[in-house]
Amino acid sequence: MPLNKWLIYFCLTTMFAHAPARADTPMTFYMETNPSTRITNKLIRAGIEDIYASGEITQGTTDRFLAFVINNRVESAKIHFNSPGGSLAEGMKLGRAIRTLQFFTAIGVYSPTYEPDVDRQSTCASACAYAFAGGTSRFINDYTGKLGIHQFYTTDGTSVSGEAVQQISGLVVAYLDEMGVDAKAFTVSTIADRNGMIWLTPDDALNLRFANNGTEPPIAEIKLSGMTPYLRVQQDHHNVTIRILFACKNQRLRMNFGIVTSPEWSAMIAENQKRSYLETDYVEALVIPGDTGAVATNSVVWLERQLTPKIVRRQNIWHRWLRKLAEHRPRLIG
Numbered sequence: 001m002p003l004n005k006w007l008i009y010f011c012l013t014t015m016f017a018h019a020p021a022r023a024d025t026p027m028t029f030y031m032e033t034n035p036s037t038r039i040t041n042k043l044i045r046a047g048i049e050d051i052y053a054s055g056e057i058t059q060g061t062t063d064r065f066l067a068f069v070i071n072n073r074v075e076s077a078k079i080h081f082n083s084p085g086g087s088l089a090e091g092m093k094l095g096r097a098i099r100t101l102q103f104f105t106a107i108g109v110y111s112p113t114y115e116p117d118v119d120r121q122s123t124c125a126s127a128c129a130y131a132f133a134g135g136t137s138r139f140i141n142d143y144t145g146k147l148g149i150h151q152f153y154t155t156d157g158t159s160v161s162g163e164a165v166q167q168i169s170g171l172v173v174a175y176l177d178e179m180g181v182d183a184k185a186f187t188v189s190t191i192a193d194r195n196g197m198i199w200l201t202p203d204d205a206l207n208l209r210f211a212n213n214g215t216e217p218p219i220a221e222i223k224l225s226g227m228t229p230y231l232r233v234q235q236d237h238h239n240v241t242i243r244i245l246f247a248c249k250n251q252r253l254r255m256n257f258g259i260v261t262s263p264e265w266s267a268m269i270a271e272n273q274k275r276s277y278l279e280t281d282y283v284e285a286l287v288i289p290g291d292t293g294a295v296a297t298n299s300v301v302w303l304e305r306q307l308t309p310k311i312v313r314r315q316n317i318w319h320r321w322l323r324k325l326a327e328h329r330p331r332l333i334g
Contacts, residue, residue: 027055027083029068030110046239049077051103052110057086057127062094069101078104079135080119082145085126092175095134099179104214104238105135107145119144125197126150129210130172133179137214137238140205147200147210149185150192182208214238243300257303263296270296276303 030052032038042049051074053065069077079098085091098105108119122145124132129149132138140147173183185208192198205211218235230247241260246253257278259269276293277284286305287293294303 025055026058027053027061027064027086029053029065031072031074031077033072047076048104049074050080051077052080052082052108053131054082054109057083057091057094057131059087059090061086061090062097065094066097076103077101078106078137078139080106080108080110080122081124081128081132082107082109082122083124083128083131085128088127088130088172091127091130092172094131095175095179098131098134099136102136103134104137104139105132106139107132107147109145121145123148130175133176133181133210138205138211139213140200140211141202141213147205148197149189149200150197151190180212181210184208185210253307255305255307257305258300260300263299266296266299266301269301270294278303278305 031049032041038049051068068074107122107124109122111118120143124145125148129147132147169186173186176183176185188198188208200208200210202211206213214237216236218233220231220233222229223232224230225247228247228249230245233244233246235242239261243258243260245256245258247256248254259266261269271291273291273294275287275289277287279285286303294301296302
């Protein structure tokens with residue numbers, strides 16, 4: 001039997017740390033179904049709908065989730081998890097399904113009224129953490145629930161051969177890498193046994209890339225326009241993409257700053273501008289008053305500026321941009 005099928009049938013599970021003795025119910029899914037409320041919420045949240053996933057991840061959870069999405073005609077969503085864990089294999093399967101759908105993930109519970117502390121009481125632990133990793137944008141902060149990881153183990157407590165442990169560990173590490181999570185997260189998980197749990201702080205989750213809060217690391221590329229090279233720095237956020245182009249033209253350094261949204265939003269921003277500027281560390285630079293500083297081209301609002309030595313020295317913007325890029329550890333692609 002192929003190793004991946006063997007893993008599914010082996011169905012390793014994880015357990016919520018220090019949970020009271022109880023039978024966890026299989027994961028269920030809930031969302032707002034009132035048509036008018038759904039339309040209003042989608043308009044407010046840029047088309048993103050909220051789905052609440054609560055309970056244990058068991059065999060078949062992914063199929064039930066996909067059926068739920070299809071039956072409710074969900075196109076874009078944020079999945080709020082509240083789960084003690086469950087099947088490791090099913091958790092990774094669910095995570096892959098979420099990534100294929102390009103959905104977001106968070107940790108929280110459904111509350112019909114706004115109660116600030118409700119989400120903090122929720123958890124996404126063990127196998128749920130691997131499902132959480134499937135989100136393209138993965139949100140965690142001091143106001144969401146907690147993310148927990150620990151070792152995998154068998155349901156009945158039987159021992160696993162060293163060879164099997166190596167194979168399963170390799171599959172888990174490969175999955176984390178596929179989801180963009182630092183493989184060190186697996187090493188951290190092995191510190192806690194089946195009766196323990198490593199609860200990741202928001203900073204821990206961000207450093208291990210378990211969470212990204214809707215912002216991907218910037219990517220720097222050297223590209224060509226005709227025979228002229230230019231530098232493009234791009235960073236994807238959950239709601240927009242930021243793109244900065246640096247190029248020399250006629251012995252002048254020019255910069256184009258682009259905000260990529262949609263044709264409708266780009267046109268609206270450009271038509272209603274009162275002034276345009278760049279901002280780094282809450283400091284405004286290269287301000288142009290009026291409605292001429294930015295133009296919309298298809299899905300992008302462009303701010304074009306000429307960077308003379310005098311402007312760079314006066315604004316000190318070059319130093320701040322380079323420092324901000326260094327903080328975000330950009331990847332350079334040649």
